[in-house]
Structure formats: C-alpha cells, structure tokens
Amino acid sequence: MPDSIYSQFCPVAMATEILGSRWTIILIRELCAGSTRFNDLRRGVPRMSSALLTKRLRELENHGIVERRATDNSAGQFEYHLTDAGKALTDIIVAIGIWGQKWINAELQLNNTDPSLLMWDMRRSIRRDLLPDRRVNVQFEFTDVTPREAQWWVVCDPDQGVDLCLNDPGFDVDLYVVTDIKTMTAIWMGLESVSKALEVDKLHLSGDTEVANAMSEWLGLSLFAPYPKEK
Amino acid sequence: MPDSIYSQFCPVAMATEILGSRWTIILIRELCAGSTRFNDLRRGVPRMSSALLTKRLRELENHGIVERRATDNSAGQFEYHLTDAGKALTDIIVAIGIWGQKWINAELQLNNTDPSLLMWDMRRSIRRDLLPDRRVNVQFEFTDVTPREAQWWVVCDPDQGVDLCLNDPGFDVDLYVVTDIKTMTAIWMGLESVSKALEVDKLHLSGDTEVANAMSEWLGLSLFAPYPKEK
DNA sequence: CCGTATCCGGGGGGATACTG
DNA sequence: CAGTATCCCCCCGGATACGG
Secondary structure (H helix, E strand, O other), rough: OOOOOOOOOOOOHHHHHHOOOHHHHHHHHHHHHHHOOHHHHHHHHHOHHHHHHHHHHHHHOOOOOOOEEEEEOOOOEEEEEEEEHHHHHHHHHHHHHHHHHHHOOOOHHHOOOOOHHHHHHHHHHOOHHHHHOOEEEEEEEEEEOOHHHHHHEEEEEEEOOEEEEOOOOOOOEEEEEEOOOHHHHHHHOOOOOOHHHHOOEEEEEEEEEHHHHHHHOOOOOOOOOOOOOOO | OOOOOOOOOOOOHHHHHOOOOOHHHHHHHHHHHOOOOOHHHHHHOOOOOOHHHHHHHHHHOOOOOEEEEEEOOOOOOOEEEEEEHHHHHHHHHHHHHHHHHHHOOOHHEEEEEHHHHHHHHHHHHHHHHHHHOOOOEEEEEEEOOHHHHHEEEEEEEEOOOEEEEOOOOOOOOOOEEOOHHHHHHHHHHOOOHHHHHOOOOEEEEEEHHHHOOOOHHHOOOOOOOOOOOOO
C-alpha cells in the first residue's frame, strides 16, 4: 500500500490507510485471539499465502502494531506479539465482529466451512476448567467432509492445555461427537444450540455421559455468539 | 469485490468482505456524518472518482447498508440514507477513529491538508447555538494555500443553518480568521488549542470581539478531538 | 446536478517452488 | 519450522469524456 491513498487528516482515514489492505483485519483478529507463531497464524488465515503473511507482518511491525521477538529457544524461532497500539485494536475487531454477527446472513459461509479452521477456532474457546480434572479426549467426526479432514481429536489436559490432532493420538476416547460440518459451525457461532441439534438428530454424542451432558458448558463458543441477529 | 475473498465463517471476516474494499470505510464515515446527496458525499471524499463512488453506493445498497431514495422534489434528485444496519456501523467507524487519533502520528497528513475538505468538515461541527442569535459571517483566510482555495466564508444563520462559500456571499464579515492551514487543521483535530495558537501568533482574529472571544466554544471540533495521543 | 461509459495501466496478491 | 523468491495474471480503480 502506497504511503497515502486517501490523503485525509481524519483519523478514520489515517487508520484505514493501515488497516484497509486485504487480510490485515483478519490477521489482526488472529493475533488478538492469541496466536503468536508464524505457522499458528497461518492456521488462522489458511487462505493467505505465506509470502503475503510475511509482508503484512512486516507492515504491521513498521507501524508499531506488532513486535517480532526471537524466542530464547535456540534457532530461527520467532514470535509475533501485539504492541500496546496493537492491543488497542481489539475494540475495532470486536465492533466489526459484533456488527457482522448481527447483520450478515451467514448462510453462504456456513455452506463453505473449512473444517481445519473451525477446529482451530473451537480448540481455542474450549473451557477446560469446566471439564473433569483429568485428561479428556474428544473425537469429532464430520459426516460430510473429505476423509482427510473428517476426523479430529481434541485432547484436553489439565497440565498441557488443549491440543488439536488430525491424527489419532492413541488415547482412549471419552466422547465421540458425530455431526455435519454446518451444524457444528452453526453451534459454535451461536446460531444453533447443542440441545436443539441433538433433538433434530443432527448431532450425535456417545461415550462418557458426564462429558456429553456438559458439552454446552465446556464447548465455549465464538466471542460473538451472544449477539442475536437483527432485523 | 468477488463474493468471497476470505471464505471464513468468522463474523469479522464476513464483515470485512463488505467493508474492506478501498474507500468504503471513508464513504460510510461521510454517510454517518450526515451527507446524503451525491455531490455532498463527493465533497467528503474528494479524491474518490465519481464512477467509483457510484459503484460503492450500489454495493452498499445491495448489502442493505444504504437506501437510495428519490426526493419528492421534481427530477433526478436522489438521497442516500443509512439503513438500520448502516447506522449500526457507527460503532465501527468511531472505534477506528478513536484508535487513529490515539495512535497515529498525524504530522504527515497535517502537512498535506486539503482546505476544502477541512472546511467541509469544520462547517458541520460548528455550534450555531453558541453563536449570537443572528446571521454571523466568518471569513477564513489561509496564508499558505493556493489563492483559489485561500478564502472561505462561513455563514451561520439561525434559520438557514451553516453555509460554506468559496465565493464572497457579500454579507458584512463579523469575524476574520487568518491562519495557516496546518494550524487550523491541528486546532480542529484537537491537537492544538485556539488560545495557544493566538499566543504564538499563528492565528489572528479581528472583528466582533464577542464572536472572537467565544471562538473556542462555537468552533466545534472533530468527533475525535477529545482523545489524547497515547504512547 | 447526478450520475454512466469506456479505456487502460499498475500493482496487489495468488500460485508455486525453493532454502537454511 | 519460518520464511524467500519469482512469475505473472487479473482486476481495481484512476482518468476522462459523455449523457439525462
């Protein structure tokens, strides 16, 4: 982006010069959500090329929004952190998200969900504190997704945090979740409820009944799930 | 903009598909500020071509953000109004503006102010209710601006509202304001005060003392003026 | 005043391959 | 894992001119 597209002194225009380029807002959202490593960021913006990701990160660094840190860890390891100016962008991201949740019909995107992106987001919002105080392994199976991305394991460990696996980690499975990708997405976005999906047979749970019954608790939802559609 | 650049179900991404194209945010800001006529909008986004303005207005209309109304007035007159969904975007615009005011160094833009844009914005924020209850004519003269755009008259009428003229309307002038464009911009943005500018001789007032003394009152500032720079 | 139509160039960014 | 490097297409949008 050239130095000045809009050439306006209005703070809205000055901010938009920085934030208006493609992918920038989406990338900042991922940074706000807590990703710091290059490849973690990539998982949050899977359709962005790595070349462009690098470029945007440099731009944000130059604008004082992101800081690039070497990890003390040996070699070639870097982390990207929001500066104070970057953290202050949270207000904008939240305002955008709330508006989107309230006013945009999600049907189009619901029919086109990337399973790995959904799992990446879901992993982050899981309330491990509302799960039994032991390692819990939940297997998700999507009935309408290409085999390669149909099965996921989410391993919630009191010590290790929440881990997402595309390959069977080999632990005993506490809960099996079988559903279609659209239902799972709608639930996570707050557009449908676990109980309703169970009722109409679009969601199936089997395994540990305690874990199953508490699913609507420990399955934290999208930050924007609480905002109902308008109009 | 193609239907789906980001292809993400995240509301932030869905909203950004609509809001992320060039000039869109700036245009919405102008709509939020109250402009409804095509040429009024143009004055608020002077560097945007009319072709692109039309295109963006259509897009916003298709997304249910803007409504295009014919005026009852005879022929070919249209007005653009924000719908409820559009008005709800105010939160985003404000969040962006506050962030810009707090975190972006405005020096670059201050040195490159478009006088007509500044006057267009200033006109809108003038507090006519804090002026004497009669027609008040204020002449602005910028000392460092191309002659064509150096002189402006702002006619504040209790009945007619605030009118901006690039040509002398012929009324008696109540107050002469002489300054450079950068000082005037900085004052309006809340980065400098009227009293300070008077002190250091960068702003000169002559004419009606009552109006002169109350300038910092009736000269309403930018919406973002109250937010001091951070860092 | 309120747009439309058309041309056309520049560069943003997607795709792909490669490296320490 | 964390990026570079390169190619090159496409389309955004600036400029200009025109119409109701």
